[in-house]
Every structure is written in C-alpha cells, then in structure tokens.
Amino acid sequence: MRKFNITIEIMPTDSVLxxxxxxxxxxxxxxxxxxxxxxxxxxxxxxxxxxxNNLSAKNTVKELCEKFLVNEIIEKYKIKxxxxxx
Amino acid sequence: MRKINFxxxxxxxxxxxxxCFHVLKNILKQNCKYxxxxxxxxxxxxxxxxxxxxxxGDYLRTGAIAAQSRISSKIKEFAKxxxxxxxxxxxxxxxxxxxxxxxxxxxxxxxxFICKDVHLxxxxxxxxxxxxxxINDTLKIPIAHAEGNFFIKNSKIKxxxxxxQIMFQYTNHxxxxxxESNPNGSVMNIAGICNQEGNVMGMMPHPERVxxxxxxxxDGKGIxxxxxxxxx
Numbered sequence: 140m141r142k143f144n145i146t147i148e149i150m151p152t153d154s155v156l157x158x159x160x161x162x163x164x165x166x167x168x169x170x171x172x173x174x175x176x177x178x179x180x181x182x183x184x185x186x187x188x189x190x191x192n193n194l195s196a197k198n199t200v201k202e203l204c205e206k207f208l209v210n211e212i213i214e215k216y217k218i219k220x221x222x223x224x225x
Numbered sequence: 226m227r228k229i230n231f232x233x234x235x236x237x238x239x240x241x242x243x244x245c246f247h248v249l250k251n252i253l254k255q256n257c258k259y260x261x262x263x264x265x266x267x268x269x270x271x272x273x274x275x276x277x278x279x280x281x282g283d284y285l286r287t288g289a290i291a292a293q294s295r296i297s298s299k300i301k302e303f304a305k306x307x308x309x310x311x312x313x314x315x316x317x318x319x320x321x322x323x324x325x326x327x328x329x330x331x332x333x334x335x336x337x338f339i340c341k342d343v344h345l346x347x348x349x350x351x352x353x354x355x356x357x358x359x360i361n362d363t364l365k366i367p368i369a370h371a372e373g374n375f376f377i378k379n380s381k382i383k384x385x386x387x388x389x390q391i392m393f394q395y396t397n398h399x400x401x402x403x404x405e406s407n408p409n410g411s412v413m414n415i416a417g418i419c420n421q422e423g424n425v426m427g428m429m430p431h432p433e434r435v436x437x438x439x440x441x442x443x444d445g446k447g448i449x450x451x452x453x454x455x456x457x
Contacts, residue, residue, distance in 0.1 A: 155376065156410070158336045207293060210286055210322070212329045213376060 140189045142223035143196045149209055149216045150181035184208060187223055196220055226457045231257045232270035234300070234316075236291045241277035241313065244433040249274075252437055253449055262294045271456050272309040273300055275316030277369070277431060287330060287372045288318035297323055309353055309452060310425045314370055317417070317427030325425045326418060327385065328377035330370075334410025338371040343408055345393040345416050345430060346400055352419055353455045354426045355392060357447035363400040364393075364444040366430040368408060368416075373429040375411035375418070382412060393417035393428055 151157045160178035167173055190196035200218050209216045231249045233242045242259060250257040260267070267273060281290035291297060297319070304310045304325050312320040320326045333339060342365050347358045358364075377385070385391055393416040397406040407414045409429075417428030432445025 154378075155331065156334065158332055158334055162336060207289065208285070210289070210329055212378070213331060 140191065141196075142187055142189050143193070144221045144223045145186050145188055145196070145200050146219040146221075147184045147200070147204060147208060147216055148181060148219070149184065149214050150179055152213060152215050155213045181214075193220060226453075228254070228256045229453050229456050230269055230271045231255055231274055232260045232267055232272070233257065233274045233276055234262065234296055235259050235276075236262045236278070236280035236294065236319075238280045238282055239276050239278035239315070241315075241431065241433060244431075245274050245276050245313070248433045248436040248446070248449060252446075253453060255453060260296060262291070262296050264296050265299060267296075267299050267303050267308070270303070270308070272311065272452055273303060275300070275310065275312040275319050276433075277314030277316060280315055280319065283315075283372070286322065288315060288320075288322040291315075291319045292322035301325060304420075304425050307422070307424055309456060311354065311448070311452065312425075312427040313431060313433065314368075314373075314429055317429055318372065320425060320427045326420055326427045327381055327390075328375055328412075328418070330372045330429070331374040331376045331410075332372050333370070333374050333408070336371075338369075339373070339408050340367070340369040341408070342367050343416070343430060344396045344398050344400070344406065346396045346402060348391045348394050349389050349419070351389070352392065352423050352426070352451075354419065354448055354451050356455060357451040361400065363396060363398070364447075365398075365435070365442055366432055366445050367434050368430045370409070370429055373409040373411065375409075375415040375429075377412055385418065388421050390418050390421065391415055392419055392426060393430070 159180040394414040435442035436446040
C-alpha cells in the first residue's frame, strides 16, 4: 500500500448565490484601488489515504466526496493527489 | 386513543430536544424518549423527531456529520419503511443531507443569524403532519437559524409542486406572500417540505416553541397533534 496526500478544493456551483463572496465584493466596491470582482468563497480539505495506486486512491476519494465531503446540489470540487513522503 | 411512541434523536450539539420532549410528554401526554446518536435501534418507535441545534458544531456543512452517524442510517431505514420522521431546523438540514428530503439549506441571504417570529402559510393540509390545520391558515412560529435558505434546482421544484411537497411558506401577517415576507432567501419562500411519500417532513421554524399558551402561542401544536391523530 502507498500513501497519498489528498487535497480537495470545494466551491459553490455557479448557480448558487454565494453571500460570503458577495459580502467581500460589496465591501471592496467603494475601494477603486483593487478593481477586484467575482468573488466566490469555498473551502479546502487535506488528508492522507493509503491505497494500492493512484487510480484506486482517486476512486476512493471520489466516493468519499460524493457520499460525505461534498454536497453536489450546491458544490463542485477538484481532487489533487500527490505521493506522500513516508 | 393509544399513546404514540416518539423517539427524539440527540446528537452532540442538539439543543431543542428538551423542548420537543416537554411538548410531547407533558402537554400532549404521549410516550417519549431520547435516543443518543450512537444507538442502533429505533425499536417500538412510531415517530422519530430530529430536533434543532448545532449538531457537531455545524462543521463541514450543517447536518453533514450527523447524517453519517450510526442512528442516521437507522433513521433512513425507518423512513424507507414508511416510518414517520419530523425534522425541525437542524433536523431539517440533517434530513436533506440524508437525502430523505430534496434540496439543501444554504446560508441565509443576509448572512445573519435570524431569530424572530415569522408567519407561515399552510400550503398542504392533507398530510400526516398538517391535517389539523386548514389550507391557507396563517401561523405565527419563531425561526432561529443561520442556514435556512432552502435551495433546489428549478427542474426539481416543479416536481415538488406537482407532488404537493411544499408544506409551509413564509408570508406576511395577512397571509400574503412576497419577497418581503421571505426572511432568508428560500426558493418560493419555502419554510417546510415533505418527501414524495409524505412520511418525512422538514421545517425551519420551531413549532415546539409555540405549543402552549404560557409561552405566547399555540400555533405549532397542530403539527404534533396531526401526527398523533394520524398514527393512533
């Protein structure tokens, strides 16, 4: 078995209102210095799993996301897998 | 009339279970017991109540961690077998995470935690949970939540309407329904829904807080009375 470092980036889907992103944007609206807009606020989850290979690790993480870590009605996600240093 | 056996689920962070217990046991004189989250039995229970609170500190998403607990898989089995399940506030959030109810409860549009009395319209009185009310009755019931903004895809809302799954909608005190009467940004002002089969209901307002005159109102009592009447 090999160890993998997993990173999951979770973001609200485009059709979902993101009031946190909106609040940030509104706060900066009066500040012309930054010219920043389209804020969306998400979250990042990191963990380690043991698996046979990269593909089986990815499948396990995908299942974990679908069953628990992500609610796909309102969230989309990206998985990053790296070999862990033992 | 036989007494109904209510089971009130307790998760770490639940905080409305005693209110539910008081209403069911002391006011409505039913059998009632608490069921801890790592229990694996719902034996002899007629109706499961998933109360409000902040189960597991609302970590990850509201209700998401509670939905993974041991008792939750039993609640799912119980509901799939036709058992009656009522989820209030955080209980509603847990039932959506368990996929027993459609949609999801997002952060309130205002980002604020809102704690106040709201008015609700009975949109369906032909259910186990609402048969004691008349259609279009206006109730005054408090809400207390930060994540009560009901969201569901447009395509699904049509199915919900067709199946008569919308139970309560936020209205003004005169029963009129518009954006002003929507406290949290919910789609179609939805405050409570049921599943397609009609045996699982979730609602954000707290009926257990207005079930005796001493506490300022009894508008919520009809929900518990409906369940008792329909199950006995």
